[in-house]
Amino acid sequence: MSRADAVLAMTADRRDLHAHAEPGWCEVRTASLVARRLAGLGYAVRVGREVVAADRPGLPPAAELAAAYDRALAAGADPEYAALVRDGFTGVVATLATGRPGPVVALRFDIDANYGHESADPAHPAERDGYRSRVDGVHHSCGHDAHTAIGLAVAHELAAAGGPSAGEVRLIFQPAEEGLRGGPAMVAAGVADGVDVLLGCHIGVQARETGEVVAGYRRILASHKFDVRFRGRNAHAGISPHEGRNAVQAAAIAVQNLLAISRHGDGETRVNVGTIEGGETRNSVPAHALLRCEVRADDNAILGYLCDRVEEVVRGAAAVTGVEARVETAGGAAGADSTPELAAVVGRVAAGVHGVTRVRDTADFKGSDDMSSFMNAVQDAGGRAVYFGLGSRLGDVHHAPGFDVDDDALVIGRDVFLGCLRELGVLG
Amino acid sequence: MSRADAVLAMTADRRDLHAHAEPGWCEVRTASLVARRLAGLGYAVRVGREVVAADRPGLPPAAELAAAYDRALAAGADPEYAALVRDGFTGVVATLATGRPGPVVALRFDIDANYGHESADPAHPAERDGYRSRVDGVHHSCGHDAHTAIGLAVAHELAAAGGPSAGEVRLIFQPAEEGLRGGPAMVAAGVADGVDVLLGCHIGVQARETGEVVAGYRRILASHKFDVRFRGRNAHAGISPHEGRNAVQAAAIAVQNLLAISRHGDGETRVNVGTIEGGETRNSVPAHALLRCEVRADDNAILGYLCDRVEEVVRGAAAVTGVEARVETAGGAAGADSTPELAAVVGRVAAGVHGVTRVRDTADFKGSDDMSSFMNAVQDAGGRAVYFGLGSRLGDVHHAPGFDVDDDALVIGRDVFLGCLRELGVLG
Amino acid sequence: MSRADAVLAMTADRRDLHAHAEPGWCEVRTASLVARRLAGLGYAVRVGREVVAADRPGLPPAAELAAAYDRALAAGADPEYAALVRDGFTGVVATLATGRPGPVVALRFDIDANYGHESADPAHPAERDGYRSRVDGVHHSCGHDAHTAIGLAVAHELAAAGGPSAGEVRLIFQPAEEGLRGGPAMVAAGVADGVDVLLGCHIGVQARETGEVVAGYRRILASHKFDVRFRGRNAHAGISPHEGRNAVQAAAIAVQNLLAISRHGDGETRVNVGTIEGGETRNSVPAHALLRCEVRADDNAILGYLCDRVEEVVRGAAAVTGVEARVETAGGAAGADSTPELAAVVGRVAAGVHGVTRVRDTADFKGSDDMSSFMNAVQDAGGRAVYFGLGSRLGDVHHAPGFDVDDDALVIGRDVFLGCLRELGVLG
Amino acid sequence: MSRADAVLAMTADRRDLHAHAEPGWCEVRTASLVARRLAGLGYAVRVGREVVAADRPGLPPAAELAAAYDRALAAGADPEYAALVRDGFTGVVATLATGRPGPVVALRFDIDANYGHESADPAHPAERDGYRSRVDGVHHSCGHDAHTAIGLAVAHELAAAGGPSAGEVRLIFQPAEEGLRGGPAMVAAGVADGVDVLLGCHIGVQARETGEVVAGYRRILASHKFDVRFRGRNAHAGISPHEGRNAVQAAAIAVQNLLAISRHGDGETRVNVGTIEGGETRNSVPAHALLRCEVRADDNAILGYLCDRVEEVVRGAAAVTGVEARVETAGGAAGADSTPELAAVVGRVAAGVHGVTRVRDTADFKGSDDMSSFMNAVQDAGGRAVYFGLGSRLGDVHHAPGFDVDDDALVIGRDVFLGCLRELGVLG
DSSP: OOHHHHHHHHHHHHHHHHHTOOBTTOOHHHHHHHHHHHHHTTOEEEEGGGTSOSOOTTOOOHHHHHHHHHHHHHTTOOHHHHHHHTTTOOOEEEEEEOSSSSOEEEEEEEOOBEESOOOOOTTSHHHHTTOSOSSTTEEOOSSHHHHHHHHHHHHHHHHHTTSOSSSEEEEEEEOOTTTTOHHHHHHHTTTTTTOSEEEEEEESSSOOSTTEEESOEEOBOEEEEEEEEEEOBOOBTTTOGGGOBOHHHHHHHHHHHHHTSOOBTTBOEEEEEEEEEEESOTTBOOOEEEEEEEEEESSHHHHHHHHHHHHHHHHHHHHHHTOEEEEEEEEEEOOBOOOHHHHHHHHHHHHTSTTOOEEESOEEOOSOOTHHHHHHHHHHTTOEEEEEEEOOOOSSSTTSTTOOOOGGGHHHHHHHHHHHHHHTTSOO | OOHHHHHHHHHHHHHHHHHTOOBTTOOHHHHHHHHHHHHHTTOEEEEGGGTSOSOOTTOOOHHHHHHHHHHHHHTTOOHHHHHHHTTTOOOEEEEEEOSSSSOEEEEEEEOOBEESOOOOOTTSHHHHTTOSOSSTTEEOOSSHHHHHHHHHHHHHHHHHTTSOSSSEEEEEEEOOTTTTOHHHHHHHTTTTTTOSEEEEEEESSSOOSTTEEEEEEEOBOEEEEEEEEEEOBOOBTTTOGGGOBOHHHHHHHHHHHHHTSOOBTTBOEEEEEEEEEEESOTTBOOOEEEEEEEEEESSHHHHHHHHHHHHHHHHHHHHHHTOEEEEEEEEEEOOBOOOHHHHHHHHHHHHTSTTOOEEEEEEEOOSOOTHHHHHHHHHHTTOEEEEEEEOOOOSSSTTSTTOOOOGGGHHHHHHHHHHHHHHTTSOO | OOHHHHHHHHHHHHHHHHHTOOBTTOOHHHHHHHHHHHHHTTOEEEEGGGTSOSOOTTOOOHHHHHHHHHHHHHTTOOHHHHHHHTTTOOOEEEEEEOSSSSOEEEEEEEOOBEESOOOOOTTSHHHHTTOSOSSTTEEOOSSHHHHHHHHHHHHHHHHHTTSOSSSEEEEEEEOOTTTTOHHHHHHHTTTTTTOSEEEEEEESSSOOSTTEEESOEEOBOEEEEEEEEEEOBOOBTTTOGGGOBOHHHHHHHHHHHHHTSOOBTTBOEEEEEEEEEEESOTTBOOOEEEEEEEEEESSHHHHHHHHHHHHHHHHHHHHHHTOEEEEEEEEEEOOBOOOHHHHHHHHHHHHTSTTOOEEESOEEOOSOOTHHHHHHHHHHTTOEEEEEEEOOOOSSSTTSTTOOOOGGGHHHHHHHHHHHHHHTTSOO | OOHHHHHHHHHHHHHHHHHTOOBTTOOHHHHHHHHHHHHHTTOEEEEGGGTSOSOOTTOOOHHHHHHHHHHHHHTTOOHHHHHHHTTTOOOEEEEEEOSSSSOEEEEEEEOOBEESOOOOOTTSHHHHTTOSOSSTTEEOOSSHHHHHHHHHHHHHHHHHTTSOSSSEEEEEEEOOTTTTOHHHHHHHTTTTTTOSEEEEEEESSSOOSTTEEESOEEOBOEEEEEEEEEEOBOOBTTTOGGGOBOHHHHHHHHHHHHHTSOOBTTBOEEEEEEEEEEESOTTBOOOEEEEEEEEEESSHHHHHHHHHHHHHHHHHHHHHHTOEEEEEEEEEEOOBOOOHHHHHHHHHHHHTSTTOOEEESOEEOOSOOTHHHHHHHHHHTTOEEEEEEEOOOOSSSTTSTTOOOOGGGHHHHHHHHHHHHHHTTSOO
16 A cells, blocks of 8 residues: 555544544444454454453443443444454454564554543534544543554554564554553453563654654653542431531542642652532532542652552541542553663654654653553563654644544554564564 | 321322422423312313413423423323423412402412432331332432322312312412422412412421421521532643643532631521532543532521622632633522411411321421412512421431331321311311 | 719720720739729729639630730739739629628629731721720720720719619629630639629620610520641651641641531531631641631530531541641630510610610620620529620621720610619619 | 861851751851851951842841841850841852962852751750750751851861962852742842852752762752732621631632642642631631742743742632732742753762762752752853752751751761862862
8 A cells, every 4th residue: 555545544544433432441343343454454363351351440330331332333333343342341452473483572552532522613623524523422532543543554564564574463452541441451361471572652742743753751650540439418408407418528628639639759740530420419418429530650659659648638538527438449550661772763763754853762751551551561571662652733632622633643653663563573 | 088098098199209209390290190180170270381481490401301201101190281291391270269259378389309319228118118219319308299199188178178168279289399490480470479378388397296287487598599610621630730720629619618608697598519510531630510509598688698609609719720610590589487477377277186296386497498489479469378387207307318208297287278278268 | 973974984994995905814904903993982802813713714825924914014004903813813803782682683794805906097986086906916896895894884883872772783894705714714713603683785796876775685606616736747848748747738628617517407506717827937848737716506506516527627637638636625605595584674774774776675696705604604593694785886897907886885884784773673 | 177077076066056046037146157257267258238139038027137136146146247147138258269260169058947846856866965956946957057067167178278279269158048038139149150160069858878979969949939918807706707708718728729739741840838827816707817838840831830820729719708819929949950061070079088878970859949049140151050969867858847967977068069179170
């Protein structure tokens, strides 16, 4: 396929995925179509329970999973693979092995979308050009549609080249990156076993111009995701308010004081209360509340500090209004840094890729990403891992309603991956 | 009908209504069955747009109204009347007029249930005896099922007596008392016009023993119901939290400081934030939040103070995090006091009713009730109005999951109404 | 003395006391001059430890007591009595007993000033006319200067009449009403023993027009005064903030949530955090904080509810930031109501007093006052007690910098007391 | 002087300064004794208005300055120099110039102590060995006593060597580092003019073992110090609380939400509310409050973000309770980094110093220090500047009551300075 044709194909793939955005553990359409495509290209494809462990934190309720399945089928999912990935087993691993000596090189792409409403502004490209998310309240606002499209394009070129020239190439399509849920579950299923070299990329992070490449991120933040539940006691707000135990008041105290957890002298921290819900009716002292939260830190020691403080804040806030509280884990991943010598490979490759205007050795990632699960697994086993940054103009910051990526960046991403495969000696 | 049969009938009616609890503006089954019953007894029945004005604050979304209609039909609503009261016109007025001189006496009964989950404790009578609410998240936790059953029983006895002996008796079945929405809308439709004497009762308020009667409440609190909406800006909670504008943080500040609005030196106040919801997803700075609130006060001047302070708190809270905020009215009613001489009539009558063990002249109501809309309308036009208290043992405080009334209290309520009709000269 | 001369004398007394305002337990000048004056008029005068029990909550530090003593002497205190009342024993009881049958009638006047800066506005009468407080940060902003001046005028007239005609008259000049500290300490010293009839008045409460009299307050609020101390841990705010334990943050949480303690369905409540101090230096995580607070309620049961909630809020707030907290009692008094039949006496008398334009039977006091200690003691022993309201135009609300009373009200107060003494048969 | 004697002398100096701790702009004893000592050693000494500009943010009230002057004289200050440095001009610059070609090398030492109580624990070395601060509420809890003692020792050795061998050596003793006040005021007075090489050190920062040296800190945080004043309206807390405007409540909202200002995606931030005071008396709605605060950031852009957010939080918090608020600057300094090639010199020198066990190239400073004012001035003029870290075991973290340094570290500091002077060619 010509480079121009590849650009058109990647743009089409990316926009199709964008329009059919699926949240974590619900990527039935995405995963089934990826699996079908790669199987068609000759890859050995494993999906579902083979590549995703049963212990999946932050799994949506069964009703949401069922609705996602129905929606996926209605939107053109592949029925055969859909049946295999349904109910929250939405991972895909596609392999081409040569049997010849050479490294096992894994490429990891995350596929899920975020919860959140996409902008309906007529100037928003996705709205203007007709690929705005058709799924209410779900939006590819983190660029995983781009990652998936790049993965498909790499797969196509690799297959078109007759497969690897040595060793093995393993393409990993991971669900539920948001919430840091899918990476640990795939690692637990053994997906990273035997990998010598791991590559992945993220679009638009610390690199907001198309043509930029960050050769390897460092300081991917450690993160813990958790829910906080408060349980109080209802009472008539006019007649007997003193008999109530106010769960929403406790939640409000917790919100303010979770955000006010002290910075740490040894490194960066993040705290977010992403959602809140509470109360039953307007004229009753509210008896329940639920917060969905996360903390992040430069390293695991600081993350431990944050988790300890979260427990204190929640227990204290509950005590203020005499309610009960519980903190429940909903996901998480450790921090990670790219292997410098592998990043150097990426940097050399990127410098020669058409369209690349600037290569930086490294940058702080500043966010969290369960790519770290794979990186830690590979590095701990003696391998090398890199998470590189693919520059892109953005419609807005990540996770905002107006977020969208620049389709011109996609082919650069593809070519960096392909160049690395050549440099690593697995592509002729 | 014998008194014993009446007790059985009222209990059956009350439990049927309890099991099919319907929230405000959604009382399609209740209103249609009341209308059908009273029409069958010979009353001139007006329903829907004839007795409810179009301007109804706090009307649920169209989808909820439609679902309520479908559910009501499935649960045995009268199809003819259901069609007339659907879409939030769920009021009923039934009249028997003699054409003979005499006062126009109106009796008002409220019919709606509350939002809130009913207790599933096996010891909870409604659970034990099989009449627990079948509508998830809706519960007759304020006793309007009892009020409606009493209204039906009064209607039956009055009809059985051949109707009034003089003047006119007007039975008003009012929707959406919770939120103080239905009363103003029925008064605006003219339902209180021409009424000389108005009677109503509430079960279990400041009278928690079966056999007690409070002859006429004073200090029904003035109340204002409102929603607060915050609108901020999303951002990635790890990469660019500083670009966000946190709506949930603003809401948390508002919750604490609405509750902390200063007491007033001239009388009692109440503040409640009944529900909260906000945020889009765990790992994004939250961009929206919604609070459903109410304030109450001993009089309208104090209520005005509270409303002014609410605006200040909300504007200030929004300013702290740089978000936008809006306060929207969702209901409300002024304060009211029973007319003392009419309360004296109730007291005399109650003292002679079988089962009454204690009559108190008056008590502070402490809560709000849009019965005040009718009372103010009647009193302002020179008439007399009373809201009397019907004692009942309760399963728990009003608006709590374990709330339920004592069915033995119902016939006492009926007999006080009937006794008053006799005392007022409209029942032979 | 002519009534005109009496007006001049009372005004002069009141302004002298105003200029030399002394806070609770520091009223050395006031008490010594009162004692000297009454002794000169022939009263049997008891002061200091004879009339004030040793257990005095909220006693200022020794250094402040010593400074007050020095300041009093420098400002013209009577040295002999000053030595007796120093160190926080600033009560005076002056008695004229006849030995003849008749009731023991006690009149109670409170003498202390408040902490707080008096207005220096040129339009403020005390500033304009040269009697603004000369004691920085202490201000007669509650009218006790007026009460004391009235007490002196009553004493003078009673002595001029040759003393009581029957029974006994006991004049009680009480320190430290602010904070509800002096009343309990004088009652504990036996000052109310044997009293048949107790009278007292407050200026300007629920009666803001000169010429008004409230014959007897009801609902003097029960109140509890307390200090809250937080103890955390310092740390460098830049280098190691995570090692700190923030006491000021805990105090801030406590402030908001003390104010947000739920209203009570059974009656009125008040919460105030009057002062706060905390922290050591700008660039260290603060390790201590102190709040001076009070709660008030319609009755002791509701006060108990408030005290329980205070403990919860403080413990919870401390737990949020991992600091220690302690709640310490600093004063308090129960609620009280005037004896209705004695209030009726006051009402009849007041109606005949020159200058009185309006007499109301009763009013809710809305504030707290340790006059309740005396009232409870007398009423519990079978006596009667009244706290009446003396109307006065005010420069601003009580406890505000611009507060001042109308000197024209003083003589009305004197004449109501004298009239009551006549009506009670102890003054000829 | 032998090295052993130097150790004894430095320890004695340090402990004398520790016992007579003086806060910023009040270092009359310290500055006068330093000036006297250096003059005696032959230095050209300039003090007071010659070396400190008149514009000094965060100057204490005149009464505090006067008290500090009196205390200094009573504690052995040099009267002549005390008169020159009084009233907040407590800087000293001592110069030895050769007239021969060579660089102008400046050494900067800060001399002030912190507000805060020193530990009285018998195990605390300063308590145990009798040099605990004799000034209540002032404590050398940041090690500037050590810095000053090192400066004196360097001065002594340099003089003993007959002065510099080339160029000029300028010793700068700077007041009021805490609050970032003295550095800008000395730079404004021209003290850094003409400096080619600037050296300074801090004890115990990111180097808590005696024997460690950090060759040159980077990331000295930019910082802004500010006061927040709230002005509300008093009212009687029982009778008319609704007429108040609560300044302490506004301050409490500000405390929580200043601490909750969002982290910044581009670098570290710090927020501290160091002290709070507010309110007038227990039973009045409080009408004023004052917060002393600071923010710090990795760079000036992030500092600007923090300052903008501070304004928003304060304005919003004030609006919540309807009070007025004002943010006033109290100090501040930009960020700075050591010049790498000069740090390399320090590293080489330190490696050869007796007692040094570990040399690190660099470390993040994590705190703020107005050494940055000098560094920026020198670097902007083309010179080189370094702030090196002198390792020391500590009794507790900086700014905590139990903080104290290890006297064994002092001579290491002296020797690094002297070694650098040699390496730079100004000491033979």
